[in-house]
Each structure stands twice: as C-alpha cells, then as structure tokens.
Amino acid sequence: MMLVNWLISVINRRIMKLLVALALIAYIASVWGTYTNMRSIQEHGETKIEQRIDEAVAPLREKIRDLELSFTQRYPPVKFLSEKDRKRILITGGAGFVGSHLTDKLMMDGHEVTVVDNFFTGRKRNVEHWIGHENFELINHDVVEPLYIEVDQIYHLASPASPPNYMYNPIKTLKTNTIGTLNMLGLAKRVGARLLLASTSEVYGDPEVHPQNEDYWGHVNPIGPRACYDEGKRVAETMCYAYMKQEGVEVRVARIFNTFGSRMHMNDGRVVSNFILQALQGEPLTVYGSGSQTRAFQYVSDLVNGLVSLMNSNVSSPVNLGNPEEHTILEFAQLIKSLVGSRSYIQFLPEAQDDPQRRRPDIRKAKMLLGWEPVLFFVVLTVGSAGGRAEQNYPVLQQRAGTSSQ
Numbered sequence: 001m002m003l004v005n006w007l008i009s010v011i012n013r014r015i016m017k018l019l020v021a022l023a024l025i026a027y028i029a030s031v032w033g034t035y036t037n038m039r040s041i042q043e044h045g046e047t048k049i050e051q052r053i054d055e056a057v058a059p060l061r062e063k064i065r066d067l068e069l070s071f072t073q074r075y076p077p078v079k080f081l082s083e084k085d086r087k088r089i090l091i092t093g094g095a096g097f098v099g100s101h102l103t104d105k106l107m108m109d110g111h112e113v114t115v116v117d118n119f120f121t122g123r124k125r126n127v128e129h130w131i132g133h134e135n136f137e138l139i140n141h142d143v144v145e146p147l148y149i150e151v152d153q154i155y156h157l158a159s160p161a162s163p164p165n166y167m168y169n170p171i172k173t174l175k176t177n178t179i180g181t182l183n184m185l186g187l188a189k190r191v192g193a194r195l196l197l198a199s200t201s202e203v204y205g206d207p208e209v210h211p212q213n214e215d216y217w218g219h220v221n222p223i224g225p226r227a228c229y230d231e232g233k234r235v236a237e238t239m240c241y242a243y244m245k246q247e248g249v250e251v252r253v254a255r256i257f258n259t260f261g262s263r264m265h266m267n268d269g270r271v272v273s274n275f276i277l278q279a280l281q282g283e284p285l286t287v288y289g290s291g292s293q294t295r296a297f298q299y300v301s302d303l304v305n306g307l308v309s310l311m312n313s314n315v316s317s318p319v320n321l322g323n324p325e326e327h328t329i330l331e332f333a334q335l336i337k338s339l340v341g342s343r344s345y346i347q348f349l350p351e352a353q354d355d356p357q358r359r360r361p362d363i364r365k366a367k368m369l370l371g372w373e374p375v376l377f378f379v380v381l382t383v384g385s386a387g388g389r390a391e392q393n394y395p396v397l398q399q400r401a402g403t404s405s406q
C-alpha cells in the first residue's frame with residue numbers, strides 16, 4: 001500500500017512538473033505571439049501613416065518647388081560696382097512712372113536703391129522685378145512724414161504729376177511738394193546727401209516766353225486749379241536753394257517737360273495715355289479746347305539718362321529736360337489715331353482752365369553743361385502698299401542719327 005502511495009505521489013509530482021513546464025511554455029508562446037503580432041500591426045500602421053503623409057505632402061512639395069523657383073527668379077543684369085563707387089540712393093516716388101524707370105537704371109548700374117512710395121499713383125508692380133534683390137529695398141512711406149535712413153543721394157520725385165491726379169486732392173499735392181520736400185531736404189542735410197528735385201515745366205505756367213529757358217520766371221496763376229502743383233513745385237525749388245545757401249546742402253533741380261513711355265497708368269489722365277486708350281477702344285479722342293495748344297514729348301529713357309547726368313554733374317542751378325520737337329495737341333490726336341489704326345473721331349471739349357498754350361523746352365543748357373539731349377523720337381513708319389497690301393502705320397521710336405542711347 002505504501003509502495004502504491006509512493007508511486008502515485010512520484011507520478012503526481014512528475015505530472016505537476018510537466019504541467020507547470022507546459023504552462024510556462026504556453027505563457028511564453030502567448031507573450032511572444034502577442035509581441036510579434038503587435039509589432040506587425042505597428043509596422044503596418046506606420047507604413048500606412050507614412051504613405052498617407054507622403055500623399056498629402058506631394059502637392060505641397062510641388063508648391064514649395066514653385067515658390068523656390070519664384071524666389072530664385074532672375075533679375076535684370078546688374079553691374080558690379082566696388083564699395084567705393086557703389087552709392088546708397090533713395091528714390092521718393094520710385095514706384096511711379098518715371099521713378100520706376102530711374103530705379104531700373106540705377107539698379108542695373110550697380111547701386112543700392114531704396115524706393116519710397118505711398119502708392120497713391122505709384123504701383124508696386126512697376127518695381128516688383130527687383131523685390132528680393134540684395135541691392136533693393138521698397139518702403140511704403142509717405143514723404144509728408146519724416147524719414148530716417150542713411151543715403152548718399154536722393155532723387156525726390158514723389159508727387160502726383162498728371163493734372164487730374166494732382167487736382168484730385170490739391171491740399172495733399174501741396175503737402176507732398178512742400179512738407180515732403182522739407183523732410184527730404186532735412187534728411188539730405190542730416191546725412192550729407194545730395195538731393196535732386198524733380199521739378200516741372202509747369203513752373204513756367206502759361207508761358208509768355210517761347211521756347212522756355214531756365215532764366216524765365218514763369219507766368220503762373222497762384223489761385224487757379226493748377227496752382228497746387230505749379231506753386232508747390234515752385235516753392236519746392238525755393239526750399240532747395242534756401243537749404244543750399246543756409247545749410248550747404250548740395251541740390252540739383254530738373255525741370256521736366258512732358259514725358260511718355262511704358263508704365264504710364266492707363267487712367268493717368270494725361271494726353272498720351274488718354275488718346276491711346278480712346279483710340280484702342282474706338283472711343284472719341286477728347287481734345288480740350290481747339291487743339292492748337294502745343295507740347296513736346298520726350299521718351300522716358302531719355303529723361304532718366306538726363307536725371308542721372310544732372311545728379312552727377314556740378315550744375316546746381318535748374319536745368320530743363322525735354323524734347324524740343326513741338327506739335328499741336330490736334331496733331332498728336334491725329335498721329336495717335338493713325339498709329340493705332342483707329343476709326344475714332346476727334347471730339348472737341350471745353351478748354352481746361354489755365355491750360356498752358358505753348359510749351360517747348362530750350363535745352364541748350366543741358367546740351368552744353370551735361371552733354372545731354374534726347375535721342376528718341378516718335379515717328380510714323382508707313383509699311384505696305386507693295387504686293388497689293390494696304391498701307392499701314394506703325395508707331396516706332398527712332399534714334400536720332402549719330403547718337404547713342406547711353
């Protein structure tokens with residue numbers, strides 16, 4: 001009996017050990033199974049998430065690539081200037097019609113250019129091709145408020161220039177040309193910069209002297225609708241010479257005559273853009289008065305070359321910059337009509353008050369002291385008639401023989 005009991009206990013212990021061993025193996029297997037299962041779920045999940053992220057990011061990657069391409073845009077070619085020759089130049093009104101062409105020239109010449117504009121008539125679009133360039137800075141600022149920067153030269157162009165624009169808010173035009181000019185002269189004095197004022201042929205008013213030379217004092221109605229601009233520019237000139245005499249500021253004064261060219265705003269209101277727009281749209285060309293009043297138009301690139309020559313000259317007295325080729329406004333209307341090939345008719349409207357009747361620059365001073373004269377002329381080129389083709393007129397800018405456009 002005892003033997004039987006002993007055998008049973010031995011068997012039980014073995015079975016117990018076996019059972020415990022089996023239980024242990026089962027436990028380890030189950031833990032291992034769970035672990036490997038979890039890993040595969042996790043890995044699978046991770047791949048799925050990665051895939052999803054990739055899918056979501058793909059279009060963004062393309063956008064980023066496009067943006068990078070736009071950031072690494074090509075700028076117009078810029079000359080290299082040594083530290084000694086490179087100037088820090090401020091252009092007020094630098095996003096405007098003339099200002100933006102001047103910006104192009106000075107940037108391409110290798111200078112550091114800061115454009116200040118309040119975008120009343122200027123457009124960011126006019127200088128956007130320089131945005132991001134290391135030599136270029138654009139500041140949204142109104143010159144009626146003081147400006148504190150360090151510069152070597154200031155081209156002070158800020159002011160509306162088209163009659164409808166400057167008459168739109170005469171007080172603002174006066175503030176820009178008076179307080180704005182004082183601020184810029186104050187800046188020139190503080191930093192020792194040279195300032196060039198963009199003055200105008202309008203300082204001669206409705207002239208009694210023809211053509212107008214720089215010694216003529218002008219004939220301006222001080223209380224007429226144009227006075228905010230004419231008198232504003234006249235006092236701006238006065239301020240320049242007061243700062244020159246009293247404070248020793250170096251000043252240059254350009255009296256700019258009628259100018260045309262690319263980037264004139266289509267709603268600018270001046271005669272060239274009005275006539276071109278009207279002719280293109282088949283609308284009547286609006287001639288104010290009889291059309292016998294005269295003007296002489298220079299191309300903007302000629303003007304810009306003249307401004308830079310004047311700034312870098314030693315001529316501190318006023319200098320006319322314009323094209324002496326004079327035409328009546330009626331002739332311009334007919335010229336533009338034929339250039340565009342338009343069937344528009346010419347409509348005569350009432351004469352504008354105080355409209356200067358004759359204007360043509362005497363540019364002998366610019367020729368003699370700066371060696372400058374305009375080289376581009378607006379001519380009509382008649383093509384066709386041969387081979388049965390109808391004659392057609394094309395607008396062309398022609399260079400005067402024996403000149404180079406700098």
Ligand SMILES: O=c1ccn([C@@H]2O[C@H](COP(=O)(O)OP(=O)(O)O[C@H]3OC[C@@H](O)[C@H](O)[C@H]3O)[C@@H](O)[C@H]2O)c(=O)[nH]1
Nearest residue numbers: 161163200257258270271274286287288293329352355
């Ligand atoms: O639609 C029009 C616009 C203008 N005109 C006439 O064309 C002539 C030229 O007018 P604009 O408006 O182009 O320019 P203005 O010569 O009167 O003034 C300009 O002078 C020189 C610069 O300083 C300025 O850009 C601007 O003030 C004026 O006789 C005007 O009456 C028209 O007959 N029809």
